[in-house]
Amino acid sequence: xxxPEITENKLPTEPSKRIDENAIKAWKLSALxxxxxxxxxxxxxYLIYKLDxxxxxxxxxxxxxxxxxxxxxxxxxxxxxxxxxxxxxxxxKGIDMQRGIIITKRTIxxxxxxxxxxxxxxxxxxKYGLSSISMSTAATTHEIPALNEERAVELREIISDLVRKxxxxx
Amino acid sequence: MSEFRRQHPIAAVTQLFVVIRQNIVPFIxxxxxxxxxxxxxxxxxxxFGAISTFILxxxxxxxxxxxxxxxxxxxNKGVLVRKKLYLSKDRIQVIDITEGLLQRMFGLVKVEIKxxxxxxxxxxxxxxxxxxxxxxxTLLRENRQGAELxxxxxxxxxxQEKPELSSPPKxxxxxxxxxxxxxxxxxxxxxxxxxxxxxxxxxxxxxxxENMDYVFGLxxxxxQLTVVLWSIAFILMISYILSFIGVILRYGDFKIEKKxxxxxxTSGLLERKQITVPFDRVQAFRFVEGVLRQPFGYGMLYxxxxxxxxxxxxRSIVLLPFVKRDRLSSFLEEFxxxxxxxxxxxxxxxxxxxxxxxxxxxxxxIAIPVLxxxxxxxxxxxxxxxxxxxxGWLEYKDARIKVAQHTILMQYRNLARTTAIxxxxxxxVSDISMNPFQKRKKLSTVSITAASGAGGKTFxxxxxxxxxxxxxxxxxxxALQ
Numbered sequence: 001x002x003x004p005e006i007t008e009n010k011l012p013t014e015p016s017k018r019i020d021e022n023a024i025k026a027w028k029l030s031a032l033x034x035x036x037x038x039x040x041x042x043x044x045x046y047l048i049y050k051l052d053x054x055x056x057x058x059x060x061x062x063x064x065x066x067x068x069x070x071x072x073x074x075x076x077x078x079x080x081x082x083x084x085x086x087x088x089x090x091x092x093k094g095i096d097m098q099r100g101i102i103i104t105k106r107t108i109x110x111x112x113x114x115x116x117x118x119x120x121x122x123x124x125x126x127k128y129g130l131s132s133i134s135m136s137t138a139a140t141t142h143e144i145p146a147l148n149e150e151r152a153v154e155l156r157e158i159i160s161d162l163v164r165k166x167x168x169x170x
Numbered sequence: 171m172s173e174f175r176r177q178h179p180i181a182a183v184t185q186l187f188v189v190i191r192q193n194i195v196p197f198i199x200x201x202x203x204x205x206x207x208x209x210x211x212x213x214x215x216x217x218f219g220a221i222s223t224f225i226l227x228x229x230x231x232x233x234x235x236x237x238x239x240x241x242x243x244x245x246n247k248g249v250l251v252r253k254k255l256y257l258s259k260d261r262i263q264v265i266d267i268t269e270g271l272l273q274r275m276f277g278l279v280k281v282e283i284k285x286x287x288x289x290x291x292x293x294x295x296x297x298x299x300x301x302x303x304x305x306x307x308t309l310l311r312e313n314r315q316g317a318e319l320x321x322x323x324x325x326x327x328x329x330q331e332k333p334e335l336s337s338p339p340k341x342x343x344x345x346x347x348x349x350x351x352x353x354x355x356x357x358x359x360x361x362x363x364x365x366x367x368x369x370x371x372x373x374x375x376x377x378x379x380e381n382m383d384y385v386f387g388l389x390x391x392x393x394q395l396t397v398v399l400w401s402i403a404f405i406l407m408i409s410y411i412l413s414f415i416g417v418i419l420r421y422g423d424f425k426i427e428k429k430x431x432x433x434x435x436t437s438g439l440l441e442r443k444q445i446t447v448p449f450d451r452v453q454a455f456r457f458v459e460g461v462l463r464q465p466f467g468y469g470m471l472y473x474x475x476x477x478x479x480x481x482x483x484x485r486s487i488v489l490l491p492f493v494k495r496d497r498l499s500s501f502l503e504e505f506x507x508x509x510x511x512x513x514x515x516x517x518x519x520x521x522x523x524x525x526x527x528x529x530x531x532x533x534x535x536i537a538i539p540v541l542x543x544x545x546x547x548x549x550x551x552x553x554x555x556x557x558x559x560x561x562g563w564l565e566y567k568d569a570r571i572k573v574a575q576h577t578i579l580m581q582y583r584n585l586a587r588t589t590a591i592x593x594x595x596x597x598x599v600s601d602i603s604m605n606p607f608q609k610r611k612k613l614s615t616v617s618i619t620a621a622s623g624a625g626g627k628t629f630x631x632x633x634x635x636x637x638x639x640x641x642x643x644x645x646x647x648x649a650l651q
Contacts, residue, residue, distance in 0.1 A: 011644050093647040105603040110647050113598050138476060139598040139619050139626025 014106070015089040015096045022128040023086075023146030027079035030124050035074040038067045088144050090155060092162055095135060097144060112166040113137045117159045119152045135159065171309060174235040174246070180276050181297035182231035186223045187272050236295060238309050243283060245293055255293055261285045263451070264432075265307045267300075269442040279303045283310070340505060344424035344437075344491060352470075352492035353417035355462040357410070421491040428505050435487070445487055449507065451475045454592040454620040454627065456486065457498060464587055467495050473506075474622035476596075486622060508591075513574030516642070518566060521611050522633035526566035530558040569631050571616070573645055578618065580629045590629040592620050597646035599626075602639045614639035618646070 042063035049060055081101050089096040095114075098106040114135050121131045131152035134143040147155065226249065234247040243262070245255040264284040273279055273296075281303050283293040298306075344352075422439035433447040453476050459469035471490040493501065502508040518526070534554055541548035565583045572579040578597075581589045601617040608614060616639050617630040634642070 011640050011648075013640060100603070103603055103605045104609070105601060106643060107599060107601045108643055108647060109599050110597065112595075137598045137626075138621040142599070 012089070012096070015087040015098050017088050019083065019086050019088070019144065019146045020130055020148045020151070021083070022130055022148075024079045024083045026124050026128045026130055026146060027082065028075050029127075031071075031074040031079060033124075035071050038070055042067050083146075086145070090159060090162075092165075095142070095144075095159070097142065107142060109135060109137060109140075109142055111159075111162050114159065114163050117156050117163070119156050121149070133159075171238040171305065174237045174244075176235055177231060177295060178276065178278050178297040178299065179231065180272065180278060181234070182227040183224070184270070184272055184296050185227040185230070186220065189223055234295075238306065243293065243306075243310060245295075257283060257285055257293055259310055262310055263448055264446040265310060266446055267303050267307070267444050271440045273297055274440075274442070281306060340428035342426040342490070342501070342505060344421060348492045349418065349421060349424070351466075351468070352421060353414045355460065355466070355468070356413050356417045357460060357462045417491070421488075424491060426489070426505065433489075433505060435489070437488075437491075447473060447475055447487060447489075452506065452593070453596040453622060454590055454629075455489070455502065455506075455508075456591075456627075456629075457495070457589040459495070459587040459589075461585060463492075468492055469495060469587075471498065471501075474620055474627050476621040476623070486627070502591075508577075511574035511577055513572045513577075513579070516571045516573065516634060516638050518569050518631075518633045519613075519635050522613055523563070523566050525607070525611070525613070525633050526569070527559045527562035530562045530565075531555055534558065565632075569633070571631055571634070571642065573642065578642075578645060580618065580631055582629070582631050588629070592618055592629065594646060596620055600643050600646050602643045604636070608633065612636040616642050618642075 042060050045055070045063050046060040049055055049057055078101060082099070085099050085101060085104065087098045092111065094111050095109045096106070097108075098104065115137060117133065117135050119131045119133050125131060125146065129149050130146045131149045132143055132145040133147060133152050133156055134141055136142075144155075230247065230249050233249060233252070234245070236243065236245045238244070241259045243257045243259070245253075245257075247253050247255070262283055262285055264282075266282040266284070268280045268282065269278075270280055276297075277300065278297045279300050280297065281295045283295075285292075295303075295306075419439050419441075421437050423442075424437040425435075427434040427436075431448055431450070433449070435445040435447065437443055452473055454474040456472040456474060457469050458472065463469050469492075470488065471493055472486040473489045474486055490501065499510045503510060534551065538548055538551050541551065568581055568583040568587050570579075570581045576594050577591050578594065579589065579591050581587065597618055598621050599619045601619070602614045603617070604614050612635065613633040614636050615630060615632045616634055617628050619626045619628045621627075
């Protein structure tokens with residue numbers, strides 16, 4: 001695999017690689033399932049209205065459609081933007097990650113600070129052949145989500161090789 | 171020390187004292203305010219708590235045994251769950267000896283043995299005699315150094331240099347005058363919170379309409395507002411005095427000793443605490459200039475060291491409780507072997523000024539309408555716009571980053587001004603972030619995280635130029651020329 005060279009004269013304005021496109025489908029599915037929890041709010045409002053009658057009927061009437069709208073947003077809008085914003089690079093010096101729907105955040109983890117790397121796969125990711133890869137330092141943990149399974153395993157090997165090489169140098 | 175031995179029996183009581191001391195303020199208020207109406211039950215609960223803590227203390231003292239054998243410190247302990255804690259000598263990083271108030275009365279000390287590495291563990295022996303402690307330390311230390319020498323043949327050169335290096339042991343002592351001013355300017359109002367928290371729970375019984383009418387009847391012509399203001403002033407006074415005493419007790423007789431590989435910090439009047447800072451665990455320095463101290467050019471210096479403490483508060487170690495800003499670099503050079511570096515200074519660009527001045531005012535934007543619901547005069551708070559804007563301007567003026575080859579200096583103001591010096595090869599992670607408003611002005615927020623204790627400490631400077639931020643983001647992995 002190619003490792004882009006970072007030279008001191010020209011720093012990349014953003015990382016170059018994207019995560020797997022199946023991420024959008026996987027995130028849509030998980031938003032469909034787990035996002036449904038927001039219906040608890042209008043549900044609860046309705047329950048209180050029904051049992052207690054102490055609050056106005058307006059609460060459940062307003063909360064219901066709002067919950068539906070939010071759920072639609074979570075399913076149809078956010079996964080796509082999130083995928084579009086997620087970019088990363090792995091070089092022999094560090095891991096470069098950029099993400100964020102509203103606030104763009106970019107993080108560089110120096111390679112010699114990484115203590116361990118592992119890949120993870122939940123049931124939804126497995127359905128779409130995806131895997132996430134997470135790296136821990138002494139202070140923090142970072143994750144690149146939704147990579148192609150083989151790619152994630154390959155990347156994990158590459159990163160742990162790089163870490164080993166750097167640690168030997170020191 | 172190859173046979174198992176127990177601690178001094180007083181260790182059985184220390185637990186009880188720790189519990190009492192941790193809850194001293196609520197306890198006193200509870201006793202003074204609460205005992206009147208609650209009657210005998212109250213005392214029975216207190217007594218029951220004390221007795222069960224004492225019994226627990228005795229049993230855990232009985233179960234706690236330790237010895238040093240085969241390059242290992244072995245501790246057996248545990249009341250319900252028996253635990254065997256074995257620490258091998260070469261993993262032991264720091265051995266701290268503390269004299270607590272109770273231990274002091276019996277000529278005893280507490281020993282904390284801390285290891286570093288993946289699984290961070292800490293062993294505490296809470297009461298043994300001073301001689302035992304020193305014997306323990308030499309036993310654990312000697313072998314460690316012996317092993318190091320064996321493993322590392324190149325250290326012969328170091329050996330020759332060592333006597334020269336350590337011949338005049340360097341000391342730094344906090345003078346009584348500095349201690350006094352440190353206490354005067356500490357303004358540690360965290361104490362208020364604990365007092366208020368304890369009081370508010372008990373206050374309901376007092377603030378009844380009858381009581382209030384009675385008070386106002388006694389003080390004709392005094393409005394409710396005056397009473398509130400006086401109470402606030404009173405609480406502020408009390409907490410100021412408490413924080414004054416706290417600083418005197420904590421940093422009294424403060425001294426630093428420089429050894430070959432570590433710094434030894436000793437401080438405290440009632441409880442003498444000793445902290446060891448190995449040079450190779452140092453991640454960053456943090457100089458905090460409190461609001462009351464900055465006008466005089468003074469502040470407090472902390473060191474972030476990797477490894478031991480899980481609790482957020484204990485992670486940073488106080489290196490100098492009170493020091494003048496312009497003496498910092500000579501101290502770091504002399505005691506921490508940190509050479510001053512010249513570097514490139516980066517400040518927020520002009521176009522960031524308005525963002526800085528605007529930001530503190532967002533708080534008012536939310537607070538005023540909400541307060542207005544309860545208080546008709548809340549609109550008066552909008553006058554705060556002026557000091558808040560000035561404060562934003564100060565934040566802008568203080569924000570600065572200086573990058574050099576091996577260190578980065580980050581200065582920013584929250585309320586106090588913080589200046590952090592982070593070592594390049596200790597940076598765990600660097601971040602930049604951009605919200606939509608920043609994007610429009612091509613500005614970025616830069617954060618750098620160093621390890622501290624068992625977690626991390628993040629330093630952040632807002633609204634730097636986008637391209638400069640990208641350069642800073644890469645600084646930990648790419649040296650700047």
